[in-house]
Amino acid sequence: MKLSSIATLIGADFSGVDVEIESMNTLKDANSNELSFVANAKYVKDIASSNAAAIIVDEKTKEYVPEGCVALVVEAPYWQMAVASAKFAPALEDYDSPKAIVGEGTIVSPKAEIANGARVGKNCTIMAGVYIGSNAVVGNNTILYPNVVLYRDCKIGSDCIIHAGTALGSDGFGFASDKMGMHKKIYHNGNVVIEDDVEIGSNTSVDRAVFGTTLIKQGSRLDNLIHIAHNCEIGEYSVLAGQTGLAGSSKLGRSSVFGAQSGVAGHLEIAPFNTFAARTGVTKTIKESGKVFAGFPFMDHKSWLKIQGKLSRLIK
Amino acid sequence: MKLSSIATLIGADFSGVDVEIESMNTLKDANSNELSFVANAKYVKDIASSNAAAIIVDEKTKEYVPEGCVALVVEAPYWQMAVASAKFAPALEDYDSPKAIVGEGTIVSPKAEIANGARVGKNCTIMAGVYIGSNAVVGNNTILYPNVVLYRDCKIGSDCIIHAGTALGSDGFGFASDKMGMHKKIYHNGNVVIEDDVEIGSNTSVDRAVFGTTLIKQGSRLDNLIHIAHNCEIGEYSVLAGQTGLAGSSKLGRSSVFGAQSGVAGHLEIAPFNTFAARTGVTKTIKESGKVFAGFPFMDHKSWLKIQGKLSRLIK
Amino acid sequence: MKLSSIATLIGADFSGVDVEIESMNTLKDANSNELSFVANAKYVKDIASSNAAAIIVDEKTKEYVPEGCVALVVEAPYWQMAVASAKFAPALEDYDSPKAIVGEGTIVSPKAEIANGARVGKNCTIMAGVYIGSNAVVGNNTILYPNVVLYRDCKIGSDCIIHAGTALGSDGFGFASDKMGMHKKIYHNGNVVIEDDVEIGSNTSVDRAVFGTTLIKQGSRLDNLIHIAHNCEIGEYSVLAGQTGLAGSSKLGRSSVFGAQSGVAGHLEIAPFNTFAARTGVTKTIKESGKVFAGFPFMDHKSWLKIQGKLSRLIK
Numbered sequence: 025m026k027l028s029s030i031a032t033l034i035g036a037d038f039s040g041v042d043v044e045i046e047s048m049n050t051l052k053d054a055n056s057n058e059l060s061f062v063a064n065a066k067y068v069k070d071i072a073s074s075n076a077a078a079i080i081v082d083e084k085t086k087e088y089v090p091e092g093c094v095a096l097v098v099e100a101p102y103w104q105m106a107v108a109s110a111k112f113a114p115a116l117e118d119y120d121s122p123k124a125i126v127g128e129g130t131i132v133s134p135k136a137e138i139a140n141g142a143r144v145g146k147n148c149t150i151m152a153g154v155y156i157g158s159n160a161v162v163g164n165n166t167i168l169y170p171n172v173v174l175y176r177d178c179k180i181g182s183d184c185i186i187h188a189g190t191a192l193g194s195d196g197f198g199f200a201s202d203k204m205g206m207h208k209k210i211y212h213n214g215n216v217v218i219e220d221d222v223e224i225g226s227n228t229s230v231d232r233a234v235f236g237t238t239l240i241k242q243g244s245r246l247d248n249l250i251h252i253a254h255n256c257e258i259g260e261y262s263v264l265a266g267q268t269g270l271a272g273s274s275k276l277g278r279s280s281v282f283g284a285q286s287g288v289a290g291h292l293e294i295a296p297f298n299t300f301a302a303r304t305g306v307t308k309t310i311k312e313s314g315k316v317f318a319g320f321p322f323m324d325h326k327s328w329l330k331i332q333g334k335l336s337r338l339i340k
Numbered sequence: 341m342k343l344s345s346i347a348t349l350i351g352a353d354f355s356g357v358d359v360e361i362e363s364m365n366t367l368k369d370a371n372s373n374e375l376s377f378v379a380n381a382k383y384v385k386d387i388a389s390s391n392a393a394a395i396i397v398d399e400k401t402k403e404y405v406p407e408g409c410v411a412l413v414v415e416a417p418y419w420q421m422a423v424a425s426a427k428f429a430p431a432l433e434d435y436d437s438p439k440a441i442v443g444e445g446t447i448v449s450p451k452a453e454i455a456n457g458a459r460v461g462k463n464c465t466i467m468a469g470v471y472i473g474s475n476a477v478v479g480n481n482t483i484l485y486p487n488v489v490l491y492r493d494c495k496i497g498s499d500c501i502i503h504a505g506t507a508l509g510s511d512g513f514g515f516a517s518d519k520m521g522m523h524k525k526i527y528h529n530g531n532v533v534i535e536d537d538v539e540i541g542s543n544t545s546v547d548r549a550v551f552g553t554t555l556i557k558q559g560s561r562l563d564n565l566i567h568i569a570h571n572c573e574i575g576e577y578s579v580l581a582g583q584t585g586l587a588g589s590s591k592l593g594r595s596s597v598f599g600a601q602s603g604v605a606g607h608l609e610i611a612p613f614n615t616f617a618a619r620t621g622v623t624k625t626i627k628e629s630g631k632v633f634a635g636f637p638f639m640d641h642k643s644w645l646k647i648q649g650k651l652s653r654l655i656k
Numbered sequence: 657m658k659l660s661s662i663a664t665l666i667g668a669d670f671s672g673v674d675v676e677i678e679s680m681n682t683l684k685d686a687n688s689n690e691l692s693f694v695a696n697a698k699y700v701k702d703i704a705s706s707n708a709a710a711i712i713v714d715e716k717t718k719e720y721v722p723e724g725c726v727a728l729v730v731e732a733p734y735w736q737m738a739v740a741s742a743k744f745a746p747a748l749e750d751y752d753s754p755k756a757i758v759g760e761g762t763i764v765s766p767k768a769e770i771a772n773g774a775r776v777g778k779n780c781t782i783m784a785g786v787y788i789g790s791n792a793v794v795g796n797n798t799i800l801y802p803n804v805v806l807y808r809d810c811k812i813g814s815d816c817i818i819h820a821g822t823a824l825g826s827d828g829f830g831f832a833s834d835k836m837g838m839h840k841k842i843y844h845n846g847n848v849v850i851e852d853d854v855e856i857g858s859n860t861s862v863d864r865a866v867f868g869t870t871l872i873k874q875g876s877r878l879d880n881l882i883h884i885a886h887n888c889e890i891g892e893y894s895v896l897a898g899q900t901g902l903a904g905s906s907k908l909g910r911s912s913v914f915g916a917q918s919g920v921a922g923h924l925e926i927a928p929f930n931t932f933a934a935r936t937g938v939t940k941t942i943k944e945s946g947k948v949f950a951g952f953p954f955m956d957h958k959s960w961l962k963i964q965g966k967l968s969r970l971i972k
Contacts, residue, residue, distance in 0.1 A: 116465050116483065135769050137451050137468035137486070149748050152769035152787045153803065155468045155486035155504075167748065169826065170769070170787035170805045171469065173486045173504035173542075185841075188787075188805035188823035189859065191504035191542035194485065197563040197581065199539075205577040205595035205613070207561055209501075209539065223831075223841065226805075226823035226861040227505065227881075229542040229564035229582075245839055247829040248861035248883045249543075249901075251564045251582040251600070261837040265829060266861075266883040267901045267919075269565075269583045269600050271618075279837035284883070284901050285919050285937075287583075287601050287618065297837070302903075302919065303937060303952060305601075305619060320619060321648055330655045332953055339962045432781050432799065453767050453784035453802075471784045471802035471820075487785065489802045489820035489858075507820035507858035510801065513879040513897065515855075521893040521911035521929070523877055525817075525855065543821065545858040545880035545898075565859075567880045567898040567916070585881075585899045585916050587934075603899075603917050603934065621917075621935060636935060637964055646971045 025111050027078055027094060030059060033111065034080065034104035036096035043077050047112050047213065048105070049235045051076060062088075063102035080104050103200040109211040109234075114176065118158035127164065136168075145182065157193070163220065175232060181220035181242070189227040192216050196231040196238075196254025196272060210234055212254060219243075225250070225266070247284070259296060277313070287320075301325055341427050343394055343410060346375060349427065350396065350420035352412035359393050363428050363529065364421070365551045367392060378404075379418035396421050419516040425527040425550075430492065434474035443480065452484075461498065473509070479536065491548060497536035497558070505543040508532050512547040512554075512570025512588060526550055528570060535559075541566070541582070563600070575612060593629070603636075617641055657743050659710055659726060662691060665743065666712065666736035668728035675709050679744050679845065680737070681867045683708060694720075695734035712736050735832040741843040741866075746808065750790035759796065768800075777814065789825070795852065807864060813852035813874065821859040824848050828863040828870075828886025828904060842866055844886060851875075857882070857898070879916070891928060909945070919952075933957055 025045050031038035046057040051067055054060040054076035061080035062068060071079065071088045078094035080101045089095035098104040121141030126132060128146050135152035138144065142156045145164035150156070154168045157176030164182040168174070172186045175193025180186065198210040214233025218224075218240045225248035232238055233255045240246070243261040251269035252258070258270075259278035268286040270276075276288070277296030288294070288306040297313040300306065305320030318328035341361050347354035362373040367383055370376040370392035377396035378384060387395065387404045394410035396417045405411035414420040437457030442448060444462050451468035454460065458472045461480035466472070470484045473492030480498040484490070488502045491509025496502065514526040530549025534540075534556045541564035548554055549571045556562070559577040567585035568574070574586075575594035584602040586592075592604070593612030604610070604622040613629045616622065621636030634644035657677050663670035678689040683699055686692040686708035693712035694700060703711065703720045710726035712733045721727035730736045753773030758764060760778050767784035770776065774788045777796035782788070786800045789808030796814040800806070804818045807825025812818065830842040846865025850856075850872045857880035864870055865887045872878070875893040883901035884890070890902075891910035900918040902908075908920070909928030920926070920938040929945045932938065937952030950960035 116467070133769065135451070135767070137449065151748070153469050153487065153785050153805075169807075169823075171487050171505070171785065171803050171821070173469075175485075175504070185827070187826040187861075188807070189487070189505050189543065189803070189821050189861075191485075191564075194503040194542035194564065195501070195539075197541060197561065199561060201577075201579075206559055207577060207579070223827075225829060225863070226826035227543050227565075227821065227859050229503075229505075231541075231564065243838055245829065245831060247885075248823075248826065248863065249565060249859075249881060253563075253582065261833075261839060263833075263839070265903070266885065267583065267899065271581070271600055284903055285601075285917075289618065302921065323652065327652075327655050331651055334654050335963055335967075336955065336959075338966050339959050432783070451767070453765065469785050469803065487803050487821070489785075491801075491820070505803070505821050505859065507801075507880075510819040510858035510880065511817070511855075513857060513877065515877060517893075517895075522875055523893060523895070543859050543881075545819075545821075547857075547880065565881060569879075569898065583899065587897070587916055601917075605934065639968065643968075643971050647967055650970050 027059070030078075030108055030111070031096055034096060034098055034107055036080070036098050036104070038094070038096070040078075040094040045077060047235075048109060049076070051079070053236060059096075059108065061101050061105040063105065080108070100200070100202070103202060103208055106200040106208040106210045109213065110209070112213050113211040114158075114213070117176065121158055124156070133170075139176065160193075169226070175216070178216040178218075178232065180218045181222065183221045184218060185223040187224060187226035187228075187248070190224050190229070192218065192224075192230045193232045194229060196234055198234055198254060198272070214238070214255070216240075219260075222246070228252075241278075253290070265302070301328075343375070346394075346424055346427070347412055350412060350414055350423050352396070352414050352420070354410070354412070356394075356410040361393060363551075364425060365392070367395070369552060375412075375424065377417050377421040379421065396424070416516070416518070419518060419524055422516040422524040422526045425529065426525070428529050429527040430529070431474075433492065437474055440472070449486075455492065476509075485542070491532070494532040494534075494548065496534045497538065499537045500534060501539040503540060503542035503544075503564070506540050506545070508534065508540075508546045509548045510545060512550055514550055514570060514588070530554070530571070532556075535576075538562075544568075557594075569606070581618070617644075659691075662710075662740055662743070663728055666728060666730055666739050668712070668730050668736070670726070670728070672710075672726040677709060679867075680741060681708070683711070685868060691728075691740065693733050693737040695737065712740070732832070732834070735834060735840055738832040738840040738842045741845065742841070744845050745843040746790075746845070749808065753790055756788070765802075771808065792825075801858070807848070810848040810850075810864065812850045813854065815853045816850060817855040819856060819858035819860075819880070822856050822861070824850065824856075824862045825864045826861060828866055830866055830886060830904070846870070846887070848872075851892075854878075860884075873910075885922070897934070933960075 049058045051070040051074040060076035118141045124138040124142040130148040132150040133152040136154040138156045139158040141158040144162040151170045153171035161179040166184040169188040178193035193216045195212040199207040219242035224246040228250040230252040231254040239257045241260040247266040253272040255273040257275040262280040265284040270288045271290035274292045281299040283302030295313045301318035316325040318325040365374045367386040367390040376392035434457045440454040440458040446464040448466040449468040452470040454472045455474040457474040460478040467486045469487035477495040482500040485504040494509035509532045511528040515523040535558035540562040544566040546568040547570040555573045557576040563582040569588040571589040573591040578596040581600040587606035590608045597615040599618030611629045617634035632641040634641040681690045683702040683706040692708035750773045756770040756774040762780040764782040765784040768786040770788045771790040773790040776794040783802045785803040793811040798816040801820040810825035825848045827844040831839040848870045851874035856878040860882040862884040863886040871889045873892040879898040885904040887905040889907040894912040897916040903922035906924045913931040915934030927945045933950035948957040950957040
């Protein structure tokens with residue numbers, strides 16, 4: 025889409041080189057064919073070093089946009105970013121792509137659906153009711169139990185097991201809201217990548233990234249009914265027990281272990297090799313490793329036990 | 341079903357006009373062809389103004405039933421209401437209804453199933469493994485991702501997006517129990533109505549009403565793995581983050597915002613424009629607007645922060 | 657599989673009678689054709705009375721293995737048990753078994769899949785997208801709503817109702833981990849048995865047992881989005897509200913009642929006729945009956961209310 029057309033779409037004046045914009049991205053990751061945006065003062069510092077072709081900004085942020093980068097000035101940059109995102113959403117299925125490629129030894133149930141443009145490796149088992157979207161990729165020896173859904177453009181590695189009803193690649197929970205509380209969908213044009221040797225339980229949901237990738241690294245184990253929001257990253261060999269939830273963009277280090285019904289707030293970084301008791305609610309970034317945490321708001325496990333002891337003495 | 345047959349079914353004496361009963365309903369909503377019940381003293385006040393043709397009551401409540409309304413007197417009104425409810429449950433599918441009507445421009449996967457009597461509007465996408473029940477209705481431009489289930493008689497508006505594996509219209513969690521703890525199913529013959537411009541994440545469950553409608557109003561956004569019990573009402577433009585749960589018959593006002601893993605107890609009313617931090621457990625009706633709450637039992641957010649501060653000083 | 661081959665597989669020396677091993681089991685339940693293991697000092701006491709043909713042990717546990725039982729000595733018994741478990745996992749589907757048997761009056765959607773070797777009783781309704789695995793059994797009059805998955809070897813009784821998207825028999829969350837945090841899958845070769853007159857909501861997950869059975873007894877009611885881990889047992893007429901989770905091997909007595917978003921830790925036993933408020937987190941075995949509990953860690957409900965009262969006075 026031409027940059028001038030985007031400007032028209034979002035109600036911004038346009039002057040400059042009218043390049044073809046291929047997609048949208050964060051300031052940090054955008055390349056010279058991509059559109060970015062600033063909707064929060066804390067990202068202003070990333071403007072100068074961005075390679076984006078153009079940036080959606082408001083009036084007072086405009087001055088930070090360097091020469092050679094087009095500033096698209098609007099009143100509500102986040103809302104207009106959402107408006108623009110719709111234009112980069114691919115079709116739900118690439119009906120015109122070539123038929124899916126399925127490797128030798130792979131069994132596909134006649135009741136499964138593999139969309140055009142998808143690729144499935146060797147010796148996989150794709151059971152009844154599975155849906156694999158356009159351009160999705162599955163490695164070798166992977167088992168998709170009945171009714172697993174792999175949305176378009178998402179990837180599963182080799183030697184993975186995904187249990188019944190799990191949805192990989194549903195849209196992240198992202199939208200712009202105006203003062204009246206109305207919402208404009210942010211199209212999530214990123215994907216989900218699941219590396220090799222990952223097992224995921226039944227009825228778990230992993231959302232696709234808004235840009236880039238929601239990543240589950242090799243050797244991880246996820247239980248049933250887990251919620252992984254957009255743009256999360258789960259380190260190698262991590263273990264997440266049932267009904268745990270991660271809010272958007274949080275990153276777990278290698279060998280993170282979460283007890284059941286735990287939660288992690290958004291945009292946090294958790295250092296490797298930490299353990300979290302059941303129902304821990306992590307509210308801050310954690311820089312140390314090798315510790316055990318509990319509670320909500322979380323604290324080290326021993327402190328939590330101490331507080332529970334004090335509380336139970338309160339009533340005597 | 342004739343009122344006399346219902347009386348026989350539930351073991352009540354019958355005298356009066358033997359009208360045809362078309363369905364069951366609450367005291368407030370029942371019309372003159374409907375059967376109602378009183379199983380809780382707090383509803384006795386609603387008897388006098390009810391238009392129900394007949395009311396299932398126990399011996400001591402009988403006297404409140406006005407002339408012109410038939411009192412069906414039983415020992416356990418709630419249990420007998422459950423017994424009667426089975427007789428008003430429609431078939432799981434209307435095999436004899438006319439074939440579903442599908443609007444122009446709508447794409448239906450050959451692996452989706454649209455039951456007889458259903459209607460789908462224009463320019464929708466109905467992906468593989470979707471099930472749309474008899475008499476269900478879908479508006480225009482709506483996307484149902486793979487394996488979404490829309491139970492019979494339920495409705496989705498236009499411009500909605502429902503992600504993979506979400507179940508809309510499963511029976512509410514309702515049953516009568518006797519002294520030994522045995523249960524009798526209450527058939528949920530109501531439905532779910534989702535208004536226009538609603539997006540719902542993957543693997544979410546919205547239960548149908550016992551009578552009437554579980555209602556999700558326009559512009560709302562529900563995340564993954566959310567539980568909405570029977571007869572809830574979610575106000576316009578509300579936002580419910582992942583793994584939140586609402587117990588039966590609670591009503592959220594417009595622009596309610598719930599953080600992840602929140603919960604709302606049953607039969608509450610939440611005024612519009614309130615925000616709830618992650619994991620808030622709402623236990624009482626809220627009449628003020630524009631506030632932020634947290635904790636379980638819930639309190640205003642600042643008090644919750646104060647308590648957490650005090651608790652952490654306890655251990656020093 | 658010959659015992660000598662298992663020994664080779666897991667790197668143990670072998671001497672003794674080279675019997676054919678049919679399956680694996682716990683020390684208590686293993687018979688003379690079964691292999692068992694000791695991975696935790698607290699089970700050493702069960703070795704003497706075990707009927708297992710052979711037991712995987714470490715060097716220091718070897719001496720407890722009685723004559724007539726083969727000790728397979730390895731460095732990491734739990735890891736090697738996991739290695740061996742893979743050899744006893746059946747194929748995902750028994751393609752060569754006879755076609756499924758379906759009773760009179762049962763309606764099977766053409767979009768459902770019933771694998772070879774399965775048996776479905778009379779007057780059932782098997783809706784679109786349902787998958788019933790090899791050797792699975794369904795009783796009479798049972799309704800499986802769209803996209804229910806019943807894994808192979810699992811059983812559902814008569815007069816049951818299972819709502820959309822529920823997965824019965826997915827693998828339990830079990831694996832051995834080494835010092836680097838890498839994981840080896842423990843194949844779950846047990847099953848799930850659901851007795852008569854059980855209703856389960858939508859998008860609930862019930863995991864199969866590692867050995868033996870995950871059991872849901874007659875008359876129980878489970879709501880939506882519930883997580884039942886491997887080897888749990890749910891007593892007759894129990895009631896579990898939405899988003900509740902049970903960790904592995906916990907046993908609930910008859911008529912256990914759990915409010916929404918509750919949790920039970922692993923390996924606990926809960927006496928019959930207890931009630932748990934919403935969000936209770938049960939962390940210990942309960943031997944008394946007829947009580948009401950709340951909180952996390954849980955306590956009796958009155959104490960919990962008292963503590964909440966004290967806490968709210970703290971901030972005044």
